[in-house]
Amino acid sequence: MQPHSRGQFVSAPWKKPSRRIPKRRDREKAEKTPWRGDRGFPIANYCSRSSGKELPHPAKDKIPKIALRERRVKESEVREIALREENPLARSRSQRLDDSINLYNWSALSLAANGILLLIIAYLWQQQPRAADVALANLSGASMQLLARTPLAREEHNPNQRLNYQQWVELLARESDSIAERQVDNLAVLLGDSITLWFSQNFLPAHKTWLNQGISGEKTKGLLRRLHLLDRASPEMLFVMIGINDILAGIGDETILANYRLILQDLRVTHPQTRIIVQSILPHSGEKATWEGRDRLLEIPNARVRELNRQLQAIAHEENAFFLDLYPLFADDRGNLRIELSTDGLHLNAEGYKVWATALKIFDRIVEN
Helix, strand or coil, X not given: CEECCCCCEECCCCCCCCCCCCCHHHHHHHHHCCCECCCCCECCCCECCCCCCECCCCCHHHCCHHHHHHHHHHHHHHHHHHHHHHCHHHHHHHHXXXXXXXXXXXXXXXXXXXXXXXXXXXXXXXXXXXXXXXXXXXXXXXHHHHHHCCCCCCCCCCHHHCCCHHHHHHHHHHHHHHHHHHCXXXXXXXXXXXXXXXXXXXXXXXXXXXXXXXXXXXXXXXHHHCHHHHCCCCCCEEEEECCXXXXXXXXXXXXXXXXXHHHHHHHHHHCCCCEEEXXXXXXXXXXXXXXXXXXXXXXXXXXXXXXXXXXXXXXXXXXXXXXXXCHHHHECCCCCECHHHECCCCCECHHHHHHHHHHHXXXXXXXXX
């Protein structure tokens, strides 16, 4: 150091200036900064005062690369959490992803059941004994006497002997109350229209108690209104097939699907532990049909039935219900109801019910296992 004219000392021009000692406020700031160099200065603040650009810091290179990588990972996690907090839609997308995973697991079980069903249905069908006729539903007492006054579809109809809708509802109410009072085990319920109504007890799996709640000409709206008849019962399984009469009555697909969703939601609330199985709507035989309403039947393409079934499958999965696709078992190569399984191109004969019963037996085995 050389003396100055005023008695002060200055650095010699040929010597490097000494390193500046960090001030107290810089040291305090450095202590509060978790990522800092060994010189006591925060790395992020080590920049030129004039340009604001970051300058090389001798301590930055000394930080291990693993620590830097961990720091980047932590920063990305913080940004992702902040994004979700600021954007509620991001949270909903995450929730929907979790829901879709659960829905996928549920859907996979239903699809697997249908796939296995199609593979072994033919074999087990051949093992079934041939049934001569479709028997009456398994009813008893006064209910059996009322049902006896209603003829089968192939018999000549006498209007004075047919039950009206309200009588059918009263009949089914008594049957449901009787089942509820006895508190039977392994109860399975069939819900639907005339196709369900004439399902013979002789074809159904013998290890279950079956309660047939089908009404001829029933629509989705009517079924929805009488679900309370089952409130006292405790079924193990609920099978639903409904919709063809809605189509024949000119009711739109949106209304049918909306009613179907309400039916499933009502059943799920009332019977939370019950397995609910949605069965696909069956096709009709088209030009080969001989049903009395054949003209109305021909106005309905089976392509519409297939599309309805596709949407019913989606609704069933959304409402935590199984979907049993019976359509392929009854359709020919043109997608129409196989005439050898039908009495008139719309309703089923004994062979048709045998196919349906076999499908239920296989489905039950798959679900139970």
